[in-house]
Amino acid sequence: MTRLEGKVAVITGATGGIGSAAARLFASEGASVALVDLDESALRDVVRSIGEDKASYTAADVTDPEQTEAYIDAAADRWGGIDILLANAGIEGTLSPITDYPVDEFDRVMAVNVRGVWLGIKYAVPAMREGGGGSIVITSSTAGIGGSPEMSAYNTSKHAVIGLMRCAALECAPLGIRVNTVNPAPIETRMMRSIEEMRVAAMDDTRVTVGVTKQSIAEGIPLQRYGDPEEVARMMLFLSSDDSSFCTGGVYMVDGGRSAGNPYRN
Numbered sequence: 487m488t489r490l491e492g493k494v495a496v497i498t499g500a501t502g503g504i505g506s507a508a509a510r511l512f513a514s515e516g517a518s519v520a521l522v523d524l525d526e527s528a529l530r531d532v533v534r535s536i537g538e539d540k541a542s543y544t545a546a547d548v549t550d551p552e553q554t555e556a557y558i559d560a561a562a563d564r565w566g567g568i569d570i571l572l573a574n575a576g577i578e579g580t581l582s583p584i585t586d587y588p589v590d591e592f593d594r595v596m597a598v599n600v601r602g603v604w605l606g607i608k609y610a611v612p613a614m615r616e617g618g619g620g621s622i623v624i625t626s627s628t629a630g631i632g633g634s635p636e637m638s639a640y641n642t643s644k645h646a647v648i649g650l651m652r653c654a655a656l657e658c659a660p661l662g663i664r665v666n667t668v669n670p671a672p673i674e675t676r677m678m679r680s681i682e683e684m685r686v687a688a689m690d691d692t693r694v695t696v697g698v699t700k701q702s703i704a705e706g707i708p709l710q711r712y713g714d715p716e717e718v719a720r721m722m723l724f725l726s727s728d729d730s731s732f733c734t735g736g737v738y739m740v741d742g743g744r745s746a747g748n749p750y751r752n
Contacts, residue, residue, distance in 0.1 A: 495519045496561045502671050521533060558606075570622075572623050578640050596639065611661070621663070623666055623667070625667070628744055671707055
């Protein structure tokens with residue numbers, strides 16, 4: 487018996503490394519998946535890789551209330567309800583000290599990473615309540631439990647969604663809806679390539695220094711490597727399934743032991 491048989495999952499940030507891995511895993515476990523992202527072409531590719539009998543998509547800006555309500559409605563109309571919301575869309579922003587950080591960039595990161603999650607919950611909960619409950623899984627980060635120099639916007643946003651999760655868990659428990667965060671360490675994704683490149687942008691040989699940066703970050707993880715998107719997706723699967731039926735309000739690390747040690751950088 488597959489763990490999500492007959493379930494409907496809405497996944498935002500569905501074309502990224504973690505989002506697309508979760509989409510494929512959830513579909514393989516029996517779910518119908520409704521994928522959300524900005525890039526329609528990339529969404530079509532992910533749907534094609536899964537199959538239109540198991541996947542649909544809506545190109546939408548998660549920071550926009552009307553577009554958020556529309557992607558929730560589209561998923562419910564296409565698949566007959568919603569059981570799971572994987573609020574995964576996120577951006578890294580730029581790297582800069584607080585004193586130099588662009589205000590508009592701070593606002594953009596908070597809009598996608600926090601407002602986007604809040605809106606997803608706001609519009610998904612009524613649909614999930616109609617179906618008798620479900621599970622909301624929010625992608626936070628190890629950056630959500632510690633500080634990182636020059637990443638004030640990203641870290642602030644990832645702390646914020648943990649607070650949001652705890653509020654939502656308390657509000658949604660009487661409705662039979664569980665709410666948790668998944669907190670990955672550095673994962674083999676486009677976002678980490680971007681962070682590595684920003685850290686060495688001022689250096690001469692980017693190809694060499696990116697490798698050095700990745701190695702130095704990995705050395706701060708007890709398991710001595712980045713995680714794979716599929717490893718994060720498996721935690722998301724657990725929290726979305728009935729295997730976690732008594733789990734709500736929790737912060738679930740997928741970090742190779744990184745949070746067991748001292749404060750760190752992303």
